[in-house]
Amino acid sequence: QVQLVQSGSELRKPGASVKVSCKASGYTFTRYAMNWVRQAPGQGLEWMGWINTNTGNPTYAQGFTGRFVFSLDTAVNMAYLQISSLRADDTAIYYCARNNPYMDVWGGGTTVTVSS
Amino acid sequence: QSALTQPASVSGSPGQSVTISCSGTSSDIGAYNFVSWYQQHPGKAPKVLIYDVTNRPSGVSSRFSGSKSGNTASLTISGLQAEDEADYYCCLYTSTNTLMVFGGGSKLTVL
Numbered sequence: 001q002v003q004l005v006q007s008g009s010e011l012r013k014p015g016a017s018v019k020v021s022c023k024a025s026g027y028t029f030t031r032y033a034m035n036w037v038r039q040a041p042g043q044g045l046e047w048m049g050w051i052n053t054n055t056g057n058p059t060y061a062q063g064f065t066g067r068f069v070f071s072l073d074t075a076v077n078m079a080y081l082q083i084s085s086l087r088a089d090d091t092a093i094y095y096c097a098r099n100n101p102y103m104d105v106w107g108g109g110t111t112v113t114v115s116s
Numbered sequence: 117q118s119a120l121t122q123p124a125s126v127s128g129s130p131g132q133s134v135t136i137s138c139s140g141t142s143s144d145i146g147a148y149n150f151v152s153w154y155q156q157h158p159g160k161a162p163k164v165l166i167y168d169v170t171n172r173p174s175g176v177s178s179r180f181s182g183s184k185s186g187n188t189a190s191l192t193i194s195g196l197q198a199e200d201e202a203d204y205y206c207c208l209y210t211s212t213n214t215l216m217v218f219g220g221g222s223k224l225t226v227l
Contacts, residue, residue: 035216044203044205044218044220044221045154045156045162045205045218045221046218047207047216050216061215101150101209102150102167102168102207103154104173106161106162106163109161
């Protein structure tokens with residue numbers, strides 16, 4: 001079946017980096033772009049952007065440029081989200097979601113906690 | 117691009133119908149028929165209920181329906197059930213996928 005499996009929870013100190021992974025299975029990975037969505041504690045969903053899994057070209061939403069990087073490893077059907085110079089307000093659940101072009105399949109989410 | 121506007125909370129009794137609105141402008145919702153709706157239970161990932169304003173993915177109950185009028189999209193849940201208690205989000209995506217934007221979310225309480 002089509003599914004997205006994300007990496008486990010992460011705890012980082014302010015200023016550190018984190019890389020979240022999203023492994024796709026059950027479909028041709030390069031036929032669908034991958035979205036990334038953030039949900040801060042008690043808050044709503046926020047679209048971070050997406051990456052074209054065929055070309056590797058990323059598109060970042062406003063507010064997610066600079067410290068956020070989307071990448072791929074198409075050999076193993078993986079999408080990645082890397083966040084650098086972490087701040088306390090990066091604490092959130094990060095979801096990957098297949099682009100169809102609506103978000104039809106979601107990963108289970110990765111909790112990133114930034115705390116000293 | 118500003119977030120789309122949803123009521124913070126809605127409520128209804130079992131068996132009733134509720135409608136959740138998602139308001140935008142003539143530049144976003146009014147310009148595109150690419151509105152989707154998502155349901156999120158506490159501690160769970162979102163699940164798509166409606167795409168392209170009115171379409172239901174396979175497996176989604178027919179109690180969920182979507183519509184659009186002018187700059188406002190709506191999700192209607194009929195025959196309300198206790199399991200429908202969740203957060204609901206609208207989302208607009210453009211045909212070029214250069215932009216997606218979510219509504220602020222609506223918490224549905226089943227009384």
